[in-house]
Amino acid sequence: MSLRLIFKRYQSYSLSKFSNLEELKLNTSDFKGLFKYSTLNELYFQRGEKIVNELNLQLIENKISPPSSLNELIKLTINKPELIKIYNNATSLQNLNFFFENLKESSDYSFPVIDSNEILKSPILEDLEEVNNNFNIDKDLKDWIISSFGSILQFKSLLLNSAHSINGNGITWLISQPRNDESLKFSSFSSNFGNKDKLSIVNTYNNGTIDDSLRSNQLYKNQKQKELKENLKLEKEPEQQEVVEEEFNPILGTIEEAEFQNLFNEKSIIPLLAIDASPRNYLKDYGVFGNQRYLDNVWKCINWDIVKQRTPKKDSQNFSFDYE
Amino acid sequence: MFKRTGLRITKRLIHDVPKLKGQYKYETSGIEGLYSPEGFKGAWTDYQKFLTMNLTLLTNGTENEFKSPYQILLNTAKQTTEQHIFHYASQAHNNHFVFQQLTNKSEASKTQPSRNLMGRINDMGFKNLQELYDQIVKLSETMNGQGWIFLVENPDKSLKLIQCNNDGTPYFYGKNQSLDLNGGISEQTYEKYLELKNQVEENSRDFTLPILGINLWDHAYINDYGINGREEYLKNLWSSLNWDVINGRLFEL
CATH class of the missing domain: 3.55.40.20 (Iron/manganese superoxide dismutase, C-terminal domain)
Structure with missing residues (x-):
């Protein structure tokens, strides 16, 4: 696939309009249980608008008629160093949409001032049964989570601790990962639950992507592109052409080669849930010491119906839960 | 560069927020032209407290306990298993470094x-x-x-x-x-x-x-x-x- 660089009617992207958020905006009311209104406005509407504007502007500047889906745009631009700004904005927009889509309001939260004592607080030991019983979601999904992580409590701890471990900008994802691909054949986990897709938790940082098949090869491609450019230059000035002796290491290749050979193309990873752990999400309402409190609230605000909708259809139908 | 508070009785060292030149004035009226008092509190008083407190908790009883954040960051930079400590030390040092060079407009x-x-x-x-x-x-x-x-x-x-x-x-x-x-x-x-x-x-x-x-x-x-x-x-x-x-x-x- 290649980007069509022919001048066509430019398609532009817009910020997803979620009915629940639009209603909050209309009434300038808080996102109950998670954000004050002013924060929601800055986080979603203002930041979103800024990203959308920059993205559309860059598409026009680069004379690109983009595909209708943001995901396609991300796939097309990640390996094009000259279109890095488009990639960055497209990813930011996609992540923003994805995160806010899987949120719903929960019980009210009053945003108390959280001070430094929060660091010294002992963690609350949660009851395995209680967490399990309070987790009222679709049965298939729940069983799938338990078969992947052991228990709901283990899943919750891993999810929130992964998010808490992010110091800069980043997102913690719940992903569905196919088991029957090459890379998992040799993994010790592969035999536990047959060939069913497995749920995993991963972190991405800044504008990272969960899909390694997109991310891989970049250094190699950059190298090739550079060589191509240099070759073009050399062709123009043939008298300067020299044979460049390449260093040859018979045991270890270069990082670029390793990257190229380590293909992830067989994997198709499906994101189910995103938790944005970047400081901008909690600093305003929860303060410097409020990261953990924010994440605890996010847990209560996850819209599991949306997560269920995102699960691959085929697998959820075929899914059977063997627990021993 | 960092001031540490020594507690003589217990002979332990606690990393604490260093006093800036003009700290009291900044706390009450902010840094003119840059921070309001709340902004200053978030960027310096609270954040530095967050960093130094975590640093204290992580270095307590280790060889890094008696070192300044600058020494700790140099000490841990190459240690792959101590990057969580490096984070707080490096951030504490960088933040202090930046605030030292700020003043009213x-x-x-x-x-x-x-x-x-x-x-x-x-x-x-x-x-x-x-x-x-x-x-x-x-x-x-x-x-x-x-x-x-x-x-x-x-x-x-x-x-x-x-x-x-x-x-x-x-x-x-x-x-x-x-x-x-x-x-x-x-x-x-x-x-x-x-x-x-x-x-x-x-x-x-x-x-x-x-x-x-x-x-x-x-x-x-x-x-x-x-x-x-x-x-x-x-x-x-x-x-x-x-x-x-x-x-x-x-x-x-």
Whole structure:
């Protein structure tokens, strides 16, 4: 696939309009249980608008008629160093949409001032049964989570601790990962639950992507592109052409080669849930010491119906839960 | 550089928020032209407390207990299992470094780069301070996440600007963290990567010392400038720099 660089009617992207958020905006009311209104406005509407504007502007500047889906745009631009700004904005927009889509309001939260004592607080030991019983979601999904992580409590701890471990900008994802691909054949986990897709938790940082098949090869491609450019230059000035002796290491290749050979193309990873752990999400309402409190609230605000909708259809139908 | 509070009775050391020159004034009326009292509290009092408290908890009873954040960051930079400690030490040091060079706008306007410093800035290819500022803004726009920008002095006394993603430190090029390889990789990043690779292959020694630091973490501006206010913050930060402090960081012949 290649980007069509022919001048066509430019398609532009817009910020997803979620009915629940639009209603909050209309009434300038808080996102109950998670954000004050002013924060929601800055986080979603203002930041979103800024990203959308920059993205559309860059598409026009680069004379690109983009595909209708943001995901396609991300796939097309990640390996094009000259279109890095488009990639960055497209990813930011996609992540923003994805995160806010899987949120719903929960019980009210009053945003108390959280001070430094929060660091010294002992963690609350949660009851395995209680967490399990309070987790009222679709049965298939729940069983799938338990078969992947052991228990709901283990899943919750891993999810929130992964998010808490992010110091800069980043997102913690719940992903569905196919088991029957090459890379998992040799993994010790592969035999536990047959060939069913497995749920995993991963972190991405800044504008990272969960899909390694997109991310891989970049250094190699950059190298090739550079060589191509240099070759073009050399062709123009043939008298300067020299044979460049390449260093040859018979045991270890270069990082670029390793990257190229380590293909992830067989994997198709499906994101189910995103938790944005970047400081901008909690600093305003929860303060410097409020990261953990924010994440605890996010847990209560996850819209599991949306997560269920995102699960691959085929697998959820075929899914059977063997627990021993 | 950091003041530590010694408790004689228990013979333990606790990392605490160092007192800034003019701290009391900043707490009550903020840094004129840059921070409101709340903004100052979030960026300095609270954040530094958060960093030093975590540092204390992590270094308690270890060899790092009696060291300053600067020593700890150098000590842990190369230790792959101590990166969580490095984070707090590096952040605490960087944040202190940046706050030391800030002052009220009216006082800042009375200061200017020394002839020595200005000459070196000119040697970098910037005709005036505005051009240096423009370059810093340009660099900040290429940073997708949190981070720092430092003007550093090379061993040959020339200056250069470096980007440090997240908790990167300007003292050791192995932990500058100037490459962001998370998403798409730009040509610029690839060039930097090649440069770094060369440095490693040649076993080159990279002793840089920071002269000027810019904090691009959300903590530094979110209270006063909002989530999308980085540009505005940078503008105000630039006019609140106390060049007397920055001049003093260069060795004068």
